[in-house]
Amino acid sequence: xxxxxxxxxxxxxxxxxxxxxxxxxxxxxxxxxxxxxxxxxxxxxxxxxxxxxxxxxxxxxxxxxxxxxxxxxxxxxxxxxxxxxxxxxxxxxxxxxxxxxxxxxxxxxxxxxxxxxxxx
Amino acid sequence: xxxxxxxxxxxxxxxxxxxxxxxxxxxxxxxxxxxxxxxxxxxxxxxxxxxxxxxxxxxxxxxxxxxxxxxxxxxxxxxxxxxxxxxxxxxxxxxxxxxxxxxxxxxxxxxxxxxxxxxxxxxxxxxxxxxxxxxxxxxxxxxxxxxxxxxxxxxxxxxxxxxxxxxxxxxxxxxxxxx
Numbered sequence: 159x160x161x162x163x164x165x166x167x168x169x170x171x172x173x174x175x176x177x178x179x180x181x182x183x184x185x186x187x188x189x190x191x192x193x194x195x196x197x198x199x200x201x202x203x204x205x206x207x208x209x210x211x212x213x214x215x216x217x218x219x220x221x222x223x224x225x226x227x228x229x230x231x232x233x234x235x236x237x238x239x240x241x242x243x244x245x246x247x248x249x250x251x252x253x254x255x256x257x258x259x260x261x262x263x264x265x266x267x268x269x270x271x272x273x274x275x276x277x278x
Numbered sequence: 279x280x281x282x283x284x285x286x287x288x289x290x291x292x293x294x295x296x297x298x299x300x301x302x303x304x305x306x307x308x309x310x311x312x313x314x315x316x317x318x319x320x321x322x323x324x325x326x327x328x329x330x331x332x333x334x335x336x337x338x339x340x341x342x343x344x345x346x347x348x349x350x351x352x353x354x355x356x357x358x359x360x361x362x363x364x365x366x367x368x369x370x371x372x373x374x375x376x377x378x379x380x381x382x383x384x385x386x387x388x389x390x391x392x393x394x395x396x397x398x399x400x401x402x403x404x405x406x407x408x409x410x411x412x413x414x415x416x417x418x419x420x421x422x423x424x425x426x427x428x429x430x431x432x433x434x435x436x437x438x439x440x441x442x443x444x445x446x447x448x449x450x451x452x453x454x455x456x457x
Contacts, residue, residue, distance in 0.1 A: 190392040193281040232353040259356040
């Protein structure tokens with residue numbers, strides 16, 4: 159079954175409609191990079207997984223020195239603080255594509271050195 | 279899946295980029311505060327910088343000893359730049375009078391950390407007008423490295439005839455600078 163047919167009611171479930179998972183084509187830009195991250199995800203995928211995959215693609219990571227450096231996905235002008243929601247929860251049930259920007263937020267004032275942050 | 283980046287060997291800057299950067303940061307520098315600019319262009323072995331963004335206003339903090347641009351402004355600039363196939367290639371900012379044009383700890387660690395990113399420090403609040411007097415640094419192998427004078431001469435070429443665009447940005451959007 160390809161992405162375009164996902165989500166249709168299967169014949170076996172007639173009378174008891176069950177939607178198959180839909181796929182969302184995701185793209186992510188990062189200002190310094192000439193490359194764009196593109197990947198297809200099931201709509202149940204958490205935003206955190208998209209964030210992590212995009213960071214890996216762009217070669218950046220959350221980091222803590224005196225400050226906390228954390229990367230966020232921005233969607234339609236909104237910084238996504240809640241990365242435990244799914245693509246479906248963010249986009250609604252029928253949207254098949256989404257574009258994000260990867261941006262960094264630095265929170266100043268920590269005093270530990272050189273630690274990578276655990277992923278959420 | 280990891281992106282591969284072509285190493286930047288040299289940079290070509292339209293001279294107007296330097297002029298517009300100085301025009302924007304000087305008035306703020308003369309009031310004792312830091313200011314800066316984003317330099318954008320095409321990332322290739324010889325990277326061409328032909329657009330300057332002058333962040334100012336909502337989401338931009340210009341203080342003595344600190345110039346910061348919020349993630350929201352970075353988001354606005356990203357949304358504007360990517361459809362134009364522009365990448366951020368360098369960030370220039372001032373140090374106030376009497377502070378040497380070298381990267382401070384916060385410049386080094388709070389700035390954009392990406393391979394071959396330029397971080398340029400303009401001394402004396404923008405009154406150091408000669409680009410060879412500025413502090414030039416490049417991000418390599420996980421940290422910024424200062425470029426020696428001869429390296430700046432060899433690797434950074436100023437194109438006196440180069441076409442360029444100048445824009446301002448804040449958290450609300452990007453606007454073209456006229457004139």
